[in-house]
Amino acid sequence: xxxxxxxxxxxxxxxxxxxxxxxxxxxxxxxxxxxxxxxxxxxxxxxxxxxxxxxxxxxxxxxxxxxxxxxxxxxxxxxxxxxxxxxxxxxxxxxxxxxxxxxxxxxxxxxxxxxxxxxxxxxxxxxxxxxxxxxxxxxxxxxxxxxxxxxxxxxxxxxxxxxxxxxxxxxxxxxxxxxxxxxxxxxxxxxxxxxxxxxxxxxxxxxxxxxxxxxxxxxxxxxxxxxxxxxxxxxxxxxxxxxxxxxxxxxxxxxxxxxxxxxxxxxxxxxxxxxxxxxxx
Numbered sequence: 001x002x003x004x005x006x007x008x009x010x011x012x013x014x015x016x017x018x019x020x021x022x023x024x025x026x027x028x029x030x031x032x033x034x035x036x037x038x039x040x041x042x043x044x045x046x047x048x049x050x051x052x053x054x055x056x057x058x059x060x061x062x063x064x065x066x067x068x069x070x071x072x073x074x075x076x077x078x079x080x081x082x083x084x085x086x087x088x089x090x091x092x093x094x095x096x097x098x099x100x101x102x103x104x105x106x107x108x109x110x111x112x113x114x115x116x117x118x119x120x121x122x123x124x125x126x127x128x129x130x131x132x133x134x135x136x137x138x139x140x141x142x143x144x145x146x147x148x149x150x151x152x153x154x155x156x157x158x159x160x161x162x163x164x165x166x167x168x169x170x171x172x173x174x175x176x177x178x179x180x181x182x183x184x185x186x187x188x189x190x191x192x193x194x195x196x197x198x199x200x201x202x203x204x205x206x207x208x209x210x211x212x213x214x215x216x217x218x219x220x221x222x223x224x225x226x227x228x229x230x231x232x233x234x235x236x237x238x239x240x241x242x243x244x245x246x247x248x249x250x251x252x253x254x255x256x257x258x259x260x261x262x263x264x265x266x267x268x269x270x271x272x273x274x275x276x277x278x279x280x281x
């Protein structure tokens with residue numbers, strides 16, 4: 001478990017990793033990755049009960065599933081800097097024969113990745129299955145998952161949401177990245193979903209909100225509260241309000257950088273705002 005300054009330093013370095021990875025291959029999804037950097041750092045460095053090493057079953061430890069797999073740059077960076085594979089491997093992102101595909105895949109054998117998540121809307125179903133498996137195995141550890149707010153426009157999510165409460169899947173914390181943006185515009189413009197809190201509560205979930213979703217201290221406080229709500233008969237949803245492109249001024253407050261890489265000049269400007277803390281790969 002790292003102290004607050006270490007978490008902040010790691011977050012800054014993760015942002016550098018994200019920017020350099022997508023720039024190197026002129027492809028990828030920096031916006032949502034930058035917006036979730038604080039969440040991933042808090043999750044892997046403070047919140048989850050993890051074991052050394054990696055096995056697919058994850059017995060005797062907490063497990064995380066990334067449903068909105070296009071934000072793989074932040075996932076890969078935090079996995080590498082949490083010891084799952086060499087940080088130097090980040091340089092292979094989206095290249096031929098790399099284990100770091102644009103969307104995470106399991107057949108590449110990359111430590112830390114337990115599901116392929118190129119297709120949106122499926123992660124909650126997988127997380128629920130893993131949560132039920134833990135119950136069957138008398139494993140009291142938790143399942144965490146992350147979803148995009150635009151991803152909730154996919155119908156399979158709502159079948160899973162209904163199932164989770166009906167079957168009392170109370171060892172699950174599903175977090176939704178509420179940044180209000182998706183590749184074609186704002187979520188309200190593409191398909192307004194109204195109140196996500198009201199919807200989850202209508203499906204009988206326990207719902208918490210992290211209003212400052214890019215504040216590590218706020219994330220840790222609310223997620224610890226979420227952990228205290230598990231084991232009480234209801235699945236837990238955390239609404240994480242983030243800013244897409246957080247940490248890079250020209251990428252914030254727009255959906256334009258959802259899936260676009262910066263050019264040389266833009267990269268230099270972005271890296272100036274996020275100085276080296278732990279060393280580049």
